[in-house]
Amino acid sequence: MEGKQLVTTLWHAMEARDWPKVEELLAAGFVCVWPQSDERFDKAGFLRVNREYPGDWHIRICQVIAADMQVVSEVEVTLAGRIDRAVSFFELEAGKLTRLREFWPEPFEVPEWRRRWAL
Amino acid sequence: MEGKQLVTTLWHAMEARDWPKVEELLAAGFVCVWPQSDERFDKAGFLRVNREYPGDWHIRICQVIAADMQVVSEVEVTLAGRIDRAVSFFELEAGKLTRLREFWPEPFEVPEWRRRWAL
Numbered sequence: 001m002e003g004k005q006l007v008t009t010l011w012h013a014m015e016a017r018d019w020p021k022v023e024e025l026l027a028a029g030f031v032c033v034w035p036q037s038d039e040r041f042d043k044a045g046f047l048r049v050n051r052e053y054p055g056d057w058h059i060r061i062c063q064v065i066a067a068d069m070q071v072v073s074e075v076e077v078t079l080a081g082r083i084d085r086a087v088s089f090f091e092l093e094a095g096k097l098t099r100l101r102e103f104w105p106e107p108f109e110v111p112e113w114r115r116r117w118a119l
Numbered sequence: 120m121e122g123k124q125l126v127t128t129l130w131h132a133m134e135a136r137d138w139p140k141v142e143e144l145l146a147a148g149f150v151c152v153w154p155q156s157d158e159r160f161d162k163a164g165f166l167r168v169n170r171e172y173p174g175d176w177h178i179r180i181c182q183v184i185a186a187d188m189q190v191v192s193e194v195e196v197t198l199a200g201r202i203d204r205a206v207s208f209f210e211l212e213a214g215k216l217t218r219l220r221e222f223w224p225e226p227f228e229v230p231e232w233r234r235r236w237a238l
Contacts, residue, residue, distance in 0.1 A: 031238075035204070037229045045236040052233070063208070067186035074208070085154070087206050087222055089182070089193070103206055103224040110156045114171070117164040119150075 004066040015059045027096035123185040134178045146215035174198045
């Protein structure tokens with residue numbers, strides 16, 4: 001599977017709660033890093049956190065950009081009327097995902113000083 | 120200039136406050152979108168906001184991933200001892216940057232429920 005397809009398949013498997021499929025897409029040495037909270041998970045931890053993530057969340061893929069062994073995706077995660085957004089940097093090797101560096105940007109207020117220059 | 124070089128040159132020009140160079144890298148119809156605050160800027164507005172951005176900020180490029188007409192970068196912006204992070208999705212055309220969709224993820228606390236599964 002090439003990178004773009006691998007990442008698209010991962011998000012679909014997550015949405016379907018198809019954990020054996022998710023597991024199959026991850027390399028044995030897979031590591032996930034969430035830099036904002038400085039959390040790191042190995043393959044088992046990543047699966048566990050996603051399985052246990054509270055609430056009836058749903059994923060929509062916004063974009064997937066693939067370059068050789070790196071893939072970046074942007075997804076929306078809807079949960080109880082709230083929309084979160086994840087930007088995910090994946091690395092892959094031999095058809096499996098080996099590394100994920102993922103960001104969860106939150107909404108913020110527009111600062112007053114630059115309001116006049118926006119469209 | 121190819122995509123990776125274009126984006127690297129942009130960040131270096133921003134760091135150098137070389138605004139004529141930044142202007143040169145952006146297409147006439149350039150648009151920047153900050154989805155977290157729902158702000159949009161045209162070329163003039165983007166230049167103005169960056170020129171006026173308060174404080175002695177400094178940029179370090181962490182990674183640049185290029186695929187055809189799309190480039191994604193992750194940079195660190197240091198300002199008064201604080202480190203912010205930007206994830207930027209660029210689109211390009213005819214050697215100029217046409218579009219920027221940019222995220223500024225903030226640090227967050229580790230939720231208690233998943234602490235036991237982290238490395």
